[in-house]
Amino acid sequence: MELLDISIMTAVAISIILGLGAIGKRLFRSATIFQYEQGIKFHNGKFKEILGPGKYLYFTPSTTVDIFDMRPAVLQLNGQEVLSLDNVGVKMSLAVKYQILDPQALISEYQNFQEYLYMSVQFKLREVISSMGMDEILANRQKINDQVKSLLVEDKSLIGLSIQSVDLKDIMLSADLKKAFAEVVKAKKEALSLLEKARGETATLRSLANTAKMLENNPELAKLRLIQTIESSQGNTFIIDILNDSIKKTSGK
Structure with a gap:
């Protein structure tokens, strides 16, 4: 009824x-x-x-x-201008994946939860980048992702949301800065090349010094080496002066 x-x-x-x-x-x-x-x-x-x-x-x-x-969503931050620890300006693009857990809390706590989340991500990104030098920023993208995510997860003011991942998509440098970093990279490569060359020359000199010392302590080794040279030589005539203990080389023709 x-x-x-x-x-x-x-x-x-x-x-x-x-x-x-x-x-x-x-x-x-x-x-x-x-x-x-x-x-x-x-x-x-x-x-x-x-x-x-x-x-x-x-x-x-x-x-x-x-x-x-209630499905996972992605918040995009494009071209965010931030300063590094060494006061270098850089633009970054960031993607934050989140999911709504409690829609009632979103209505009660925020006038516009998406705008609040956007501002929170901006502040967290600036906080992380301001503690890192440019070399570290360029070499540690994953570290930036992890630190920004950690700060968002620990933020008690973000209620009713779950931060699932943070992904630094792009780092944009000015033309002058790109040129400067390219020159630094080139200089590092040239320095490494010179260092390897110096190491090779040092190894060669050390080997020669060791050989000279061995010959000085063992004169007979020089004669043995000479005999090996004669055996491996082709098309040449060697004259052995027994009295003067010397060997002369003449052309085979």
């Missing part, structure tokens, strides 16, 4: 709306909430209930329904 009464009341309400025409459309409104959404219903300015998936008809002068998408 109760279900029948509700159906009759609904039918009567629909008939009244259809009968009122344009006036009825302003007084009553329908809302469809999908499976991935939640609705927050307020009646006379007070929270009434959370609405699940379905279609709802409500009286607009006293009731409002706000619908929130």
